């Protein structure tokens with residue numbers, strides 16, 4: 450079979466795919482990076498996006514920033530494991546890279562939205578899906594306002610979207626587990642513990 454990546458004699462094919470989702474402002478990126486640092490054989494999947502690069506972003510580390518045309522080409526080639534429109538921009542996960550890392554036996558971390566998570570769980574039911582929750586909706590609104598990144602109108606839009614995402618995550622059967630981010634260090638420790646349990650349960 451042509452997998453699109455080189456097979457190694459050391460490949461074990463027993464990697465675990467970890468999905469981390471959560472509304473904006475919940476601290477998902479900090480938790481994701483904390484889990485990545487805390488688990489030795491983990492790798493973070495750098496997504497492809499058509500959104501503009503900001504000063505806080507590093508190409509190839511946070512995202513691969515590509516044009517709408519290139520994104521469409523990759524879609525046509527079936528290069529994405531999942532893709533979704535988030536706030537009017539496209540985001541996608543490269544399938545070949547994920548498959549290669551899973552073959553190497555790694556913990557592969559996807560930080561993706563709820564629609565992407567649903568697609569991945571359908572394609573790969575063994576994926577372990579985690580949703581990060583704020584301690585309360587009021588606290589999430591406070592955090593969005595304290596970031597001072599956006600206008601009040603944009604903040605309210607993100608807050609409304611966040612509430613929809615949380616409701617969807619709770620109602621759907623996409624997520625295997627929920628972690629409340631009250632204290633970020635404790636949330637990271639809890640996430641790492643849950644991943645360890647999932648790996649043991651799946652023999653990975």
Ligand code: 5GP
Nearest residue numbers: 496497532533535540541542560561562565
């Ligand atoms: P941001 O542009 O603020 O970094 O991310 C916006 C949203 O897009 C976040 O909810 C993030 O989890 C989601 N996202 C990032 N990469 C991907 C991806 O490859 N696929 C999907 N479906 N969502 C993504």
